[in-house]
Amino acid sequence: MNVNGLPLDKLRTRTSEKWSGFAPDVLPMPVAEMDFEVAAPIRQTLIAMIENSDTGYMGDTAHLNRNFATFAQAQWGWNIDQEQLFLCTDVGVGMIEMSRTVVQPGDKIMINTPVYLNMINWIKELKCVAVDAPMHKDGLNYTLDLAAIEAGYKEGVKIHYLCNPQNPTGSVHSREDLAAIADLAKRYGVYVFSDEIHGPLVFDEEKFVPFLSVSDAAREIGVCVTAASKAWNLAGLKCAFIITHSEPMSALAKSMPPSVRFRASLLGAHATAKAFECTEWLEGVMQTLDANRLFVQEQLATKLPKANYRIPNCSYLAWIELCDYELGENPSQVLLDEGRVALTPGHLFGSDCDQFVRLNFATSKEIIAEGIDRIVAAVSKS
Ligand SMILES: Cc1ncc(COP(=O)(O)O)c(C=O)c1O
Numbered sequence: 001m002n003v004n005g006l007p008l009d010k011l012r013t014r015t016s017e018k019w020s021g022f023a024p025d026v027l028p029m030p031v032a033e034m035d036f037e038v039a040a041p042i043r044q045t046l047i048a049m050i051e052n053s054d055t056g057y058m059g060d061t062a063h064l065n066r067n068f069a070t071f072a073q074a075q076w077g078w079n080i081d082q083e084q085l086f087l088c089t090d091v092g093v094g095m096i097e098m099s100r101t102v103v104q105p106g107d108k109i110m111i112n113t114p115v116y117l118n119m120i121n122w123i124k125e126l127k128c129v130a131v132d133a134p135m136h137k138d139g140l141n142y143t144l145d146l147a148a149i150e151a152g153y154k155e156g157v158k159i160h161y162l163c164n165p166q167n168p169t170g171s172v173h174s175r176e177d178l179a180a181i182a183d184l185a186k187r188y189g190v191y192v193f194s195d196e197i198h199g200p201l202v203f204d205e206e207k208f209v210p211f212l213s214v215s216d217a218a219r220e221i222g223v224c225v226t227a228a229s230k231a232w233n234l235a236g237l238k239c240a241f242i243i244t245h246s247e248p249m250s251a252l253a254k255s256m257p258p259s260v261r262f263r264a265s266l267l268g269a270h271a272t273a274k275a276f277e278c279t280e281w282l283e284g285v286m287q288t289l290d291a292n293r294l295f296v297q298e299q300l301a302t303k304l305p306k307a308n309y310r311i312p313n314c315s316y317l318a319w320i321e322l323c324d325y326e327l328g329e330n331p332s333q334v335l336l337d338e339g340r341v342a343l344t345p346g347h348l349f350g351s352d353c354d355q356f357v358r359l360n361f362a363t364s365k366e367i368i369a370e371g372i373d374r375i376v377a378a379v380s381k382s
Contacts, residue, residue, distance in 0.1 A: 001280045001281055001284035002284055002288075003036050003037075003281060003284035003285045003287075003288050004364060005035045005036060005288075005363040005364025005365070005366075005367060006035055006036065006037065006364070007364070011035055016031075016033055016235075016236060017031050017033070018031040018033045022342050023340075025340050026336065026340045026342050027340065027341045027342065027367065027370060027371055027374055028342045029341060029342060029343055029360050029361075029367075029371050030343055030360060031344075032167070032230060032235075032315075032362075033233060033235065033362075034233040034285070034316065034363075035362060035363035035364065036233065036285065036288070036362065038232065038233055038234070039232060039274075039275070039278040039281035040281075041277065041278055041281075042232060042234070042271050042274045042275055042278060045271060045274045046237075046267055046270070046271055049266075049267060049270060050267075055266065055267065056266060057262060057266065058087065058262050058264055058265075058266050058269060059266065061087060061269045061273070062082075063273050064085075064087075064241075064269055064270075064272055064276075065082040065085045066082060067273045067276040067277055068080065068085065068276050069082050070276070071276040071277075071279070072210065074279070075208075076199075076208055076210055076213065077213075078210045078212070078213045080243060080245075081245055083250075084244045084245060084249075084253070085241050085243050086241060086242040086243075086244075086253045086254075086256070086261065087239065087240075087241050087242075087260075087264045087269065088225075088240050088241060088242055088260050088263070088264055089238050089239070089240065089260075089263045089264050089265075090227065090235070090238055090239075090240045091195055091197050091225050091227050091229070092118055093240070093263065094225040094240050094241070094242045095119075095122050095193055095195060096122050096125060096126060097256050097257075097260045098193060098223055098225065099126055099128075099159055099193065100126065100256075101253075101255050101256060102158060102159060102252065103126060103128055103159060105126070106127065106128065106129065107126075107129070107159075108128065108130075108131045108152075108155060108156060108157045108158060109123045109128045109129070109130060109131065109158060109160070109161060110130075110131045110132070110133055110149070110152050110153070110160040110190075111123070111130055111131075111133075111163075111350075112132070112134060112135050112145070112149070112163070112166075113132050113134050113135065113351065113352075113353070114135065114142070114166075114168055114169055114319070114346070114349035114350045114353045114356070115161075115166065115167070115168075115349060115350060116163050116167045116168070116195070116349070117344075117348040119161050119195070120350075122161070123161075128158075131152045131155060131157050132350065132351075133145055133148035133151070134148065134350065135166070135169065136148075139308075139310065140169075140308055140309070140310035140319070140321065141171075141310060142166065142169040142171045143174075144173055144181065146177065146180050146181070146184070149181060150184050153184055153185065153188035153190050154188065157190050158190065158191065159190065159191045159192070159193055160181070160185060160190050160191070160192045160193070161193050161195065162181070162192055162193065162194040162195065162211060163195050164178070164195065164196050164199070164209075164210075164211055165196075165198050165199065165201075165202060165208060165313070165315070166314075167198055167315060167317055168317050168319045168344075168349050168356075168358045169319050170310070170311075170312020170313055170314050170315060170317060170318075170319060171312075171313060171314075172202050172206040172208060172209075172313045172314055173209065174209070175209045175214055178209055178211055178214045179214045179215050179217075179218070182211070182214055182215050182217040182218035182221065183217050185217070185221045185222075186217040186220060190221065191221050191222070191223065192211060192218070192221055192222045192223070193222075193223045193225060194210075194211035194212070194223065194224050195226070196208075196210060196211070196224050196225070196226040197225075197226050197227050197229065197230045197240075198230055198231075198314050198315045199226060200228075200230075200231035200282060201230065201231050201285075201286070201289070201314050201315045201316070202313065202314040203286065203289075203312075203313055203314060204286075204290075205313060206313040206314070208314070210224060211224060212224050212243065212244075212245045219245040219246045219249075220246050220248070220249070221249070222244075222245070222249065223242060223243070223244055223249055223252075223253070224242070224243040224244075225240065225241070226241065226243070227272065228271070228275035228276065229272075230315070231282060232271075232272075232278065232281075232282070234268065234271050234272065234275065237265055237267055237268035237272075238263075238265040238268045239264045239265055239268025239269045239271070239272045240264070241272075285362075289315075289361070289362060292316070292361040292362070292363075292365065293311050293312060293316075293318070293361060294311065295361075295365055295368055295369075296309065296311075296318045296359070296361050296368060296372075297309060297311055299368060299369060299372045300320070300372065303376050304325075304375060304376055304379065306322075307320050307321065307322055307324075307325070308320065308321035308322075308324075309321070316360055316361050316362035317359070317361075318358065318360075318361055319346075319356055319358055320356060320357050320358070320359060321346075321355055321356050322355055322356070322357060322379075323355035325379050325382075327355075327378075327382060329354060330347065330354065331345075331346075331355060331356075331357055332344065332346070332357045333345070334378055334382050335357065335379075337378075338377070338378035338382055339374035339375055339376075339377045339378030339379075339381075340374060341374035341375060341378070343359050343371075343375075344357065344358040345357065346358065359371065
């Protein structure tokens with residue numbers, strides 16, 4: 001199935017953050033939303049619900065649990081326990097509400113930078129303290145640093161927020177590393193909360209490994225929080241879920257206030273259930289993203305040869321280092337001011353990332369090329 005980026009004039013009529021958050025002459029390439037049409041069966045589900053005025057509070061969602069279980073088994077060989085799937089508003093709310101069941105203000109939560117910027121914000125919201133065990137960096141190849149993680153665990157970390165797979169670096173963690181983390185976490189009494197929202201977007205050369213599938217230790221101390229919102233572009237519909245795979249962890253999930261489930265949206269739950277059936281559409285998206293990640297490389301190599309970029313193994317976010325262009329403390333600001341292209345600033349993802357920008361390539365090749373032309377124009381002006 002062909003899934004292609006929509007034309008710019010159509011995208012500019014959208015009201016989402018990406019398309020309404022910038023001046024009209026800016027080309028927006030930050031926020032992780034996709035510039036594709038939502039899969040037709042999802043649109044039909046939503047239209048039918050609206051036409052039936054079926055817009056009340058959350059009802060029975062056994063079909064969502066079943067569809068995710070079927071998807072997880074087919075894609076990753078992961079057998080999920082449908083009784084241990086708990087709905088929540090979005091991944092952020094799921095991570096925060098589950099965290100509240102085990103942390104007090106002042107407790108330590110581990111992250112591995114560069115990492116999804118809101119993980120840092122979630123820790124602030126909980127009034128907890130972030131402990132960073134930065135990713136090991138070899139060129140632009142990032143891997144989890146087990147020694148740094150163990151050192152952090154020894155400091156008395158309560159929860160480890162794992163980004164599996166990793167945004168913004170596009171790294172897919174190995175089964176061995178995940179199993180080693182589970183063993184360490186069990187030994188030091190740390191909970192691992194694995195944010196797996198980018199899991200369905202792993203390219204063929206790698207294999208996504210759900211954290212809870214790696215070992216008994218992982219199931220004893222682990223939680224997965226995920227959603228269909230990244231892979232099927234449903235973030236505005238507000239539905240995500242928490243999965244546990246052991247009695248103690250499901251007891252924690254059940255100790256969350258009942259409102260956590262009811263704050264998810266009914267439309268979101270039905271769209272999510274349908275999304276997990278739309279596997280052909282997802283394959284189409286992956287083909288387009290695969291071509292786009294290579295196109296970004298070609299474009300950079302010809303137009304911006306001093307930029308560093310490693311083709312990501314998942315998702316649609318290009319992590320680009322611009323230090324050789326000497327654009328000052330915040331290159332993304334120069335690109336916005338001088339090139340009228342909006343990218344996510346690297347410094348939001350952790351220290352030592354200020355010379356990076358993150359570019360969203362879930363769009364058409366025309367828009368990618370235009371975005372890179374605007375970067376080139378900004379660089380040549382400054
Ligand atoms: C790793 C990661 N987790 C969570 C989110 C946001 O999820 P939600 O909108 O469900 O909170 C994103 C969005 O880009 C993400 O990259």
